[in-house]
Amino acid sequence: MKWLKRLVLLFAVVVAALAIVPFFVSLDDYRPRIERLLAEKLKEPVKLKNLRLAGLPLPHVIIDGIEIGKADVKVGRIAVTPDLLSLLTDTKIIRSVDITGLVLTQRGLDRIPLWIKTDPKAKPAAFTVRVQTVRLDDALLQLQKASFGPFDARVAIAADGAPERADITARDGKFKVTIKPAGEKFNIDVQAKGWQLPVGPSIVFDELLVKGVATMKEARFGDVKAKLYGGTVAGRSSLAWQDGWQLTGDYTVNDLELRDLVPLFSPETRLTGRLNAKPVFSAKAARPEQIGNAMKLDTPFNIRNGVLHGIDIQKAATSLFTKDSSGQTRFDTLSGHFAMDRGTQRITSLKVASGSLAADGNVTIAPNKALSGRINAQVKAGTVASATVPLNVSGSLDSPYLLPTGASMTGAAVGTTILGPGVGTSVGATIGNWAGSLFGKDDKKK
Structure with a gap:
């Protein structure tokens, strides 16, 4: 011992x-x-x-x-x-x-x-x-x-x-990345739970799974799956940085609740409902922080059981003499096609359906948030047939307005006098718009 x-x-x-x-x-x-x-x-x-x-x-x-x-x-x-x-x-x-x-x-x-x-001349x-x-x-x-x-x-x-x-x-254990070499490439595996996106909108992911492959010139994420805001997102994207920065991607969005999500992208917009969409996007910029301003995005969309706050389409169609940027529009479905190109946003083939209200039209949102476009509203009142009222879209995202065309205003005045407010207003506006179109004196469609 x-x-x-x-x-x-x-x-x-x-x-x-x-x-x-x-x-x-x-x-x-x-x-x-x-x-x-x-x-x-x-x-x-x-x-x-x-x-x-x-x-x-x-x-x-x-x-x-x-x-x-x-x-x-x-x-x-x-x-x-x-x-x-x-x-x-x-x-x-x-x-x-x-x-x-x-x-x-x-x-x-x-x-x-x-x-x-390294210095090639160094010993x-x-x-x-x-x-x-x-x-x-x-x-x-x-x-x-x-x-x-x-x-x-x-x-x-x-x-x-x-x-x-x-x-x-x-x-905090909410985010993990594993990188393994595979020949000249690197396999990337991302897992996250309860994690907030550190760049751009403060999106919170309930769960995020990403699998991809990277080289010294680009990264391709071929399998992206996420659970967030009560719905799911799945798709793929790629990022290249050899000649500037290029971002591309396409995704499928199912059942996302917009109440808390929309304000992250547009604080002026208040919209609720369940979103389904298939966005395709791309961007090319000299620096990574410029990608957001260079973004191009295109997608059909459908929103169910929601409320558009700040504007009342039905009230605008039946009370044409009141300029109002308040109220709300409840809808069963709100669908259309959304496109964004370097800050300008366009909503085409817009359709709104809910009980006595049906509307269609097109809306443009300028980079400074100014609104323009035309919405045709159909309002049912009891047994009276539907009346279509054309409304010009103006104002801004935080203060939108729906105003009638000139011919609609004239017809609405006559209809209100004969049949009274509400039904008379909308019916008169429809007749006025038809007459204006017939004789070429109506406002040009925006």
Whole structure:
């Protein structure tokens, strides 16, 4: 048993030495030189707050308070753990690089390709360095208009320097990405639950599953499935960035409740109901943040059992002399075709059906949210036959108006006088519009 006691004693001495050595060995004298070398390489000022050696659990170097550029990149701490025996060979092996508290800004992200670019005129290094594992903890990506994180990441690296696997996980556990190499490509698997989109509209996904393949030039997501706002979305999309940024996609939308979703895209619009649609979209822009303004989208749509707030089509058709931007239109179905091209939105083949009301028409929404178009409203009143009243659309999304055409106004005045308000107004408006069209004096259809 003496050998066991000696072994335990030896182990205790080694542990004590590893714990005490950092108090006597300081690396901080090398800090200015390292800052200067890094600044020359990156062409940016580099600051290191502290540089020291630690002995446990394995000997490693700790760098505290790293800052690159004008706070473009900040790191709380980096711990580098080498394979000590490999330091005596031509291939220096780094067991792990642990990065804690990384904050990467948009400018820093844009400059990474320049920082890692190799100099073809540089002399070959006297030795090679191979890193086995990179770990990120509590990292944050700060874009111009959004942020992603905090998140953790784990990257395993093969002997030839190529990544074997990368896992990125949000610290709240709501989002996870796994990336695995497959030849010249990378397989991407995304899983999310209760996760909010960090860029663009603040859409919340109850569940999101994405499978795709990426290269250094593009990413294709051939299988996208999501559950959100009581419905489902499924489809595919692709993003390329070799010559500018190009985004394309097509999806099938089933049974989405619009009450909380619509305000994320258009705060001025209040619309409820269940949406079915098949959007096809594309965009091409010089920079990723310009994609939204360059978006082209085209889709048929059908909304069931909803309410359009801020406008009362039936009231507008039976009370033509009142300019009103209040009220609401309840409908059983609201369908049509929606197209958007660089900010201009057009709704064509619009049809609204609900009890005594039926309407059809076309509406255009300008980039400044101004409205224009024509809606033909049919209102049933008891046993009286349906009367069609043409209404011009004007105003804006936050204050829409439905106003009659000139001929409709004249006919409505006569009808109201003879038959009274409501039925007389709408019947008279219909006759007036027919007469105006017959003699060519009606307003031009918008």
